[in-house]
Amino acid sequence: MxxxxxxxxxxxxxxxxxxxxxxxxxxxxxxxxxxxxxxxxxxxxxxxxxxxxxxxxxxxxxxxxxxxxxxxxxxxxxxxxxxxxxxxxxxxxxxxxxxxxxxxxxxxxxxxxxxxxxxxxxxxxxxxxxxxxxxxxxxxxxxxxxxxxxxxxxIYSNNTGRTKDKLILTKKLGVGIICTAARIGETDEKTLNEAIDSMKTLNKYACEISKKYDIHACTDITGFGFLGHLLEMMDDNKSCEIFANQIPVFEEAKSLADEFLITAGGQRNRNHVGDNVEFNDISFAMEEILFDPQTSGGLLLAVSFDEAESLLEELRCAGLPAAIVGEIKERENVAIKVVNR
Incomplete structure (x- = not known):
């Protein structure tokens, strides 16, 4: 065929x-x-x-x-x-x-x-x-x-998170970069298959688990990239700190981004969101991954501080590469700070 x-x-x-x-x-x-x-x-x-x-x-x-x-x-x-x-x-x-x-x-x-x-x-x-x-x-x-x-x-709205909420991401980032590289033969079959498996995975399972917990806000990470959808969650009245070294990422996406195998969609996202983000000693590759458009990406959940670890453990027990990637704060000068922590 x-x-x-x-x-x-x-x-x-x-x-x-x-x-x-x-x-x-x-x-x-x-x-x-x-x-x-x-x-x-x-x-x-x-x-x-x-x-x-x-x-x-x-x-x-x-x-x-x-x-x-x-x-x-x-x-x-x-x-x-x-x-x-x-x-x-x-x-x-x-x-x-x-x-x-x-x-x-x-x-x-x-x-x-x-x-x-x-x-x-x-x-x-x-x-x-x-x-x-x-x-x-x-x-x-x-x-x-x-x-x-x-x-x-x-209802899970995307902009109703609360101060001190923890932010949990349920899938790895980088599928846009990987698919772009695959089209020109610049990534291996194993890496592409891992990205495909992630994109085929329904967010049904993460959603069902989350309903047992005190979820204040939720969105899924798709075409506007992690930072674009995160900015919508902040809704001009909240800020957040993101822990770059805790974000689940396809490792191959980092080396591909370093070789400038990046997407036009990612650059559009950077142009739209960039003024609202402060990067503190973050690599170019990681910046690109955070702007990268995701196809069938994971859920980004704002969960109460007290329940975050329990939710994370249950998501991981279900086989999801989930991680606590940040926390919501009172409104500051910039909506999103990305740090290594």
Whole structure:
């Protein structure tokens, strides 16, 4: 079977955060329906609409071009990435719809493999694939529209962290750099497979564990990179200190970044976030990894100080490479300080 011949995709293909903010800030506010708890003006991971006092639905949409050549693996990763926004809100997946752009003149077996990969992840999530929409396009793109449910009183918002909360990251960083290097044959198969395994892993398991603990805020790390999504968590009224040497990272990503095998998306993230970050004796490679767009990245959880170690232990027992990567502080001159600690 042919390959997809990807030119660059995943969450590196997203529009930059600065461009999106510029557009969204100019759209009229929607205040006509009080049941819309979370909308596009909240900069959160998904929309939330209240149906009753104890039930709301969570709605999200995500799709992108391939970042790997294997169509089945691409389908798995794209689906895992789309499903992740439901988990970032503390929700439970219920239904999904395929979104497909595919050249009709190409081998349709490739499309079948993409959709098979996506279906398997929807089933693993406990959801139902209910249909979808496709168009004939010159390039391949795939993803899902996903609907889940959540208790309105137990939503994970991304900007409601509290002073002294510990920040826990559940997956390693660096997959954008690794996939970029793989496209030009500059990384080994073992490293690429480790990154693929991470991208295919559902955030379902981290989310389910987290619900036993006092979680104050949550987001998933995707196209805006670790620092871009972290800045949204600070919401102009909090600051944080990040411990660079405790962040889980694919080691090969460091050497690749040192060789300037970095992404355009990472540079867009640096341009958007850079003025809000202070680096204290941090290597160039680590800076790039913190700006690197992640495809199907981990959850970043703000958990109460007293429960952080217990949550971390349970996440690690589940086989996740989780780590306490920082803590939230009162607002200071800069939103994010990155130190070696």
């Amino acid at each position: 042919d390959k997809l011949y990807c030119k660059g995709g995943g969450c590196t293909a997203k529009l930059g955060a600065g461009i999106l903010s510029h557009i969204l800030e100019r759209l009229p506010k929607q205040n006509f329906d009080e049941n819309l708890i979370v909308g596009f003006d909240a900069k959160d991971d998904a929309a939330v609409y209240k149906l009753s006092e104890d039930l709301a639905f969570v709605q999200t949409l995500d799709f992108f071009p391939p970042m790997v050549e294997d169509p089945y693996i691409f389908g798995q990763i794209a689906a895992a990435n789309a499903l992740s926004d439901i988990y970032a809100m503390g929700g439970e997946v219920k239904t999904a719809l395929n979104i497909v752009c595919f050249p009709q003149s190409s081998d349709l077996n490739l499309l079948g493999e993409i959709m098979r990969g996506g279906l398997e992840k929807v089933k693993e999530a406990g959801g139902v694939l209910a249909g979808g929409h496709s168009i004939d396009d010159v390039d391949v793109k795939y993803g899902l529209s996903v609907t889940g449910i959540v208790n309105p009183g137990k």
